[in-house]
Amino acid sequence: MKPRRPVVEGYFEERADGSVVLVGGRCDACGAYFFPKRFSFCRNPGCGAPGLADVELSTRGVLWSFTDNRYAPPPPYPAAEPFEPYGVGAVTLEAEQMVVLGQLARGTDVSALRAGQLMELCAEDLYETDDAVFRVWKWRTA
Amino acid sequence: MSEVVVLGAGMHPWGKWGRNFVEYGVVAARAALADAGLGWDDVGFLAAGNTMRNGYPGYVSGSTFAQALGWRGTRVSSSFAACASGAVAIDSARAQIQAGRCDVALVVGADTAPKGFFGPLPGVRPEDPDWIRFHVLGATNPTYFALYARRRMEAYGATADDFAAVKIKNSRHGLENPNARYRKAFTAAEIAESPVVADPLRLVDICATSDGAAALVLASAEYAARRADRDRHVRIAAISTVTPRYPNTYLDMPDIATDSAVGAASPERSFRDSIAHAAYEEAGLGPDDLSLAEVYDLSTALELDWYENIGLCAEGEAEALLRSGATALGGRVPVNPSGGLACFGEAIPAQAIAQVVELTTQLRGEAGGRQVTGARVGLSINQGLFGHGSCVIATR
Ligand SMILES: [Zn+2]
Numbered sequence: 001m002k003p004r005r006p007v008v009e010g011y012f013e014e015r016a017d018g019s020v021v022l023v024g025g026r027c028d029a030c031g032a033y034f035f036p037k038r039f040s041f042c043r044n045p046g047c048g049a050p051g052l053a054d055v056e057l058s059t060r061g062v063l064w065s066f067t068d069n070r071y072a073p074p075p076p077y078p079a080a081e082p083f084e085p086y087g088v089g090a091v092t093l094e095a096e097q098m099v100v101l102g103q104l105a106r107g108t109d110v111s112a113l114r115a116g117q118l119m120e121l122c123a124e125d126l127y128e129t130d131d132a133v134f135r136v137w138k139w140r141t142a
Numbered sequence: 143m144s145e146v147v148v149l150g151a152g153m154h155p156w157g158k159w160g161r162n163f164v165e166y167g168v169v170a171a172r173a174a175l176a177d178a179g180l181g182w183d184d185v186g187f188l189a190a191g192n193t194m195r196n197g198y199p200g201y202v203s204g205s206t207f208a209q210a211l212g213w214r215g216t217r218v219s220s221s222f223a224a225c226a227s228g229a230v231a232i233d234s235a236r237a238q239i240q241a242g243r244c245d246v247a248l249v250v251g252a253d254t255a256p257k258g259f260f261g262p263l264p265g266v267r268p269e270d271p272d273w274i275r276f277h278v279l280g281a282t283n284p285t286y287f288a289l290y291a292r293r294r295m296e297a298y299g300a301t302a303d304d305f306a307a308v309k310i311k312n313s314r315h316g317l318e319n320p321n322a323r324y325r326k327a328f329t330a331a332e333i334a335e336s337p338v339v340a341d342p343l344r345l346v347d348i349c350a351t352s353d354g355a356a357a358l359v360l361a362s363a364e365y366a367a368r369r370a371d372r373d374r375h376v377r378i379a380a381i382s383t384v385t386p387r388y389p390n391t392y393l394d395m396p397d398i399a400t401d402s403a404v405g406a407a408s409p410e411r412s413f414r415d416s417i418a419h420a421a422y423e424e425a426g427l428g429p430d431d432l433s434l435a436e437v438y439d440l441s442t443a444l445e446l447d448w449y450e451n452i453g454l455c456a457e458g459e460a461e462a463l464l465r466s467g468a469t470a471l472g473g474r475v476p477v478n479p480s481g482g483l484a485c486f487g488e489a490i491p492a493q494a495i496a497q498v499v500e501l502t503t504q505l506r507g508e509a510g511g512r513q514v515t516g517a518r519v520g521l522s523i524n525q526g527l528f529g530h531g532s533c534v535i536a537t538r
Contacts, residue, residue, distance in 0.1 A: 074261035
């Protein structure tokens with residue numbers, strides 16, 4: 001079996017027990033969260049503290065909005081042949097007071113979704129090469 | 143600061159012409175100069191909007207157009223602020239005039255656009271949020287437009303019929319615009335047959351990518367006052383190029399997450415509201431003063447968001463305002479009398495300039511079959527990805 005790798009380093013982790021978490025940054029000085037972490041410092045202009053701690057973000061949130069993509073995006077999206085449409089959801093994390101985007105899990109019926117419903121994090125294959133399967137975080141209905 | 147005056151406006155028609163963007167820009171620049179009754183040698187400063195998809199000449203658009211018009215030692219600036227590039231170029235030209243460094247400035251934006259979805263620049267760049275959103279999530283521009291559209295449906299009860307009504311309105315407006323790429327009046331039945339690209343948006347709800355160019359000749363109030371054509375002069379009462387205030391908790395392209403509201407007070411206004419607010423403050427005017435508005439209808443649904451952002455109605459009431467007919471030609475405050483992006487498609491660095499060309503044409507009373515009767519004050523607004531605001535208020 002091919003090894004599993006995240007599609008991008010440092011954004012999320014899959015654990016041996018099957019759980020998935022997004023990894024962001026948190027400022028110890030003001031409490032702000034950042035996803036992705038991107039930089040080593042806090043971007044709150046009233047703070048600007050030099051360090052951000054790695055932090056696991058909430059794995060559940062409420063759906064802010066959603067859509068689907070019915071046509072293949074341009075590169076660098078690793079679109080399968082034939083193209084497989086996918087949903088996209090924007091989910092509000094309560095503790096972090098931020099919205100995080102993700103594809104919707106395969107098989108999600110976009111027409112049945114409603115803003116405000118509970119969603120939870122999961123991970124699925126995005127694409128594979130000869131050497132590895134690349135994984136990505138997704139939102140699914142909880 | 144004294145107001146700067148628009149002496150000339152010009153465009154190259156929007157389309158998919160497949161030529162070098164410099165060709166279009168020079169046509170628009172010469173049209174604007176001819177409209178002003180001035181020559182290239184009268185220009186003390188050239189401000190241009192950059193294009194990212196036409197190689198190095200697009201990154202140094204100021205000197206590219208200066209060379210194309212013929213080197214004359216003119217000082218230049220080259221601005222990039224995505225869809226807001228044109229407004230930043232106008233602001234750059236205005237600052238030079240207001241600082242007394244020149245009497246006349248030329249502003250140019252032109253683009254040759256690729257077909258289909260806009261993608262990020264090539265290469266593997268995991269540090270670039272624009273690359274990440276495409277590679278990791280397949281989140282195209284229409285993905286974001288669709289999220290905003292669905293949000294209106296969920297939060298305010300907007301319907302696909304409302305979005306179609308925006309398309310029908312703008313397509314009728316554009317019939318009367320010789321510079322528009324699409325001059326066809328859409329019916330509800332035709333819209334219903336258009337394929338869904340990103341639910342709830344259909345292909346005809348989403349603006350195309352186009353080739354085109356727009357240019358303006360700006361002058362100091364003192365210079366303009368000495369001229370005989372004062373009844374055609376339009377004044378730039380405000381230019382807003384604000385960026386968001388932290389924490390920006392509305393999901394903006396190309397980010398895959400918002401700022402966190404933890405640890406900081408939320409700003410008084412949303413980013414899009416703040417773009418218009420800064421312009422109103424500078425102009426000393428408000429939404430009730432507007433005769434018309436040109437708003438960035440990247441999608442039909444987004445036009446409805448702008449109604450609220452520029453204060454034409456309260457949040458959640460844009461659909462009712464649309465249905466009342468207030469924003470159609472003949473209504474209280476026509477929106478996108480040019481036909482908007484629905485009829486033009488997006489030529490990125492030219493678009494904010496084209497909006498001001500339309501304001502100028504309307505305020506002069508030279509808009510022909512799409513003329514807004516008695517137009518006195520016009521507002522144009524748009525937003526460039528990565529946090530660029532763009533709003534211009536013009537008066538006559
Ligand atoms: Zn901080």
